[in-house]
Amino acid sequence: MRLSQGVEWALHSCSVLASLPPSRVLPAAKLAELYEVPGAYLAKHLQALSQAGIVESVPGPKGGYRLARPAADITVLDVVLAVDGVDAAFTCTEIRQCGPGECDPSQYSGACGIARIMWAAEDAWRASLRAHTIADLLGLAMREAPPQKLAATAVWMQEVIR
Amino acid sequence: MRLSQGVEWALHSCSVLASLPPSRVLPAAKLAELYEVPGAYLAKHLQALSQAGIVESVPGPKGGYRLARPAADITVLDVVLAVDGVDAAFTCTEIRQCGPGECDPSQYSGACGIARIMWAAEDAWRASLRAHTIADLLGLAMREAPPQKLAATAVWMQEVIR
DNA sequence: GTCCCTATACTCGGATAGCAAGTGTCCGAGTATAGGCGG
DNA sequence: CCGCCTATACTCGGACACTTGCTATCCGAGTATAGGGAC
Numbered sequence: 001m002r003l004s005q006g007v008e009w010a011l012h013s014c015s016v017l018a019s020l021p022p023s024r025v026l027p028a029a030k031l032a033e034l035y036e037v038p039g040a041y042l043a044k045h046l047q048a049l050s051q052a053g054i055v056e057s058v059p060g061p062k063g064g065y066r067l068a069r070p071a072a073d074i075t076v077l078d079v080v081l082a083v084d085g086v087d088a089a090f091t092c093t094e095i096r097q098c099g100p101g102e103c104d105p106s107q108y109s110g111a112c113g114i115a116r117i118m119w120a121a122e123d124a125w126r127a128s129l130r131a132h133t134i135a136d137l138l139g140l141a142m143r144e145a146p147p148q149k150l151a152a153t154a155v156w157m158q159e160v161i162r
Numbered sequence: 163m164r165l166s167q168g169v170e171w172a173l174h175s176c177s178v179l180a181s182l183p184p185s186r187v188l189p190a191a192k193l194a195e196l197y198e199v200p201g202a203y204l205a206k207h208l209q210a211l212s213q214a215g216i217v218e219s220v221p222g223p224k225g226g227y228r229l230a231r232p233a234a235d236i237t238v239l240d241v242v243l244a245v246d247g248v249d250a251a252f253t254c255t256e257i258r259q260c261g262p263g264e265c266d267p268s269q270y271s272g273a274c275g276i277a278r279i280m281w282a283a284e285d286a287w288r289a290s291l292r293a294h295t296i297a298d299l300l301g302l303a304m305r306e307a308p309p310q311k312l313a314a315t316a317v318w319m320q321e322v323i324r
Numbered sequence: 325g326t327c328c329c330t331a332t333a334c335t336c337g338g339a340t341a342g343c344a345a346g347t348g349t350c351c352g353a354g355t356a357t358a359g360g361c362g363g
Numbered sequence: 364c365c366g367c368c369t370a371t372a373c374t375c376g377g378a379c380a381c382t383t384g385c386t387a388t389c390c391g392a393g394t395a396t397a398g399g400g401a402c
Contacts (some may be wrong), residue, residue: 164384189373189374189375190374190375190394191374203394204392205375205376206376206377209375209376212375212376219374219375220374220375221373221374221375221376222372222373222374222375223371223372223373223374224373225374225375226374226375226376231368247377283392
């Protein structure tokens, strides 16, 4: 089980967008520059966030991205599902119904026990991610990043802000 | 995030192996027949379980696989990690250190906040899987499968058992 | 001087190649069995 | 009749193609701005 690289980028990007003044936007190219990642590829993930209604885009010059709602109303789970897809990691193919003594599917009450356990674990994973918001991420970064880094980022952002 | 198909097969296979009489074995080909899956591919996953010390193999005619320890001592997590790999789903590439104002890594105290949250969620997922054993799976199957299916499987197993 | 029009440049958005990992298959190494042979 | 030897057949184990999905990139559609011209 492996999580897409884009999840990390998307979470960091949302954290930065959360620090923008209201109604200001930041282009994808600048975000890519901030993290030294391929701009065109980061744009693809921001597109996914846009379609999920997490960020909204402003076209044209002076355009860019901003959060679509308050950072405290966006959970980490929202971002992860938007980038990585909403499908469950475990898919039950009902192989319990194969082999000797095949019965009518109606004979089985409820889902396969193995699937229930796997899905319960995923629910625990989702619940843990749902317990944190983008606002939490920004708070952590503000509190734990080196002061020198915070200052440099603030200066840089003043220059590229729209 | 997507879990390998082999995880489902491995869990079902372990559940069946748990129902074997002591010291008896079942060949991979018979397990594949029971679930109507490609035998050679299932063998690949059983190999992974063998290397992880979850099942042990008996070579030669009358050979096959059996659990390496009591079913109650094998957690679902053990099987999942053996088949899918032990690497964390989320990998932190420390992109927080990139961009303007780059500092010495020693300036950062502890892991990135985003990584901590993602890893905590994975811990919750692992804990949920660790709470169930192969013995639980067998119990569920015995209790919930249609009686007709249970009987047919028991007959089939008497024929192919080693 | 002011207003309007046009050309420009910059943004997002989706469609297009490349590559790694999961998927599926095959053949070789090793061993317990079954049959034949000798005593 | 009993024991030993050999050939056999069946098992696991690792090495080899193929497909799906993630990774990375490019070009076209749309818009706000800036400059120039007309009034």
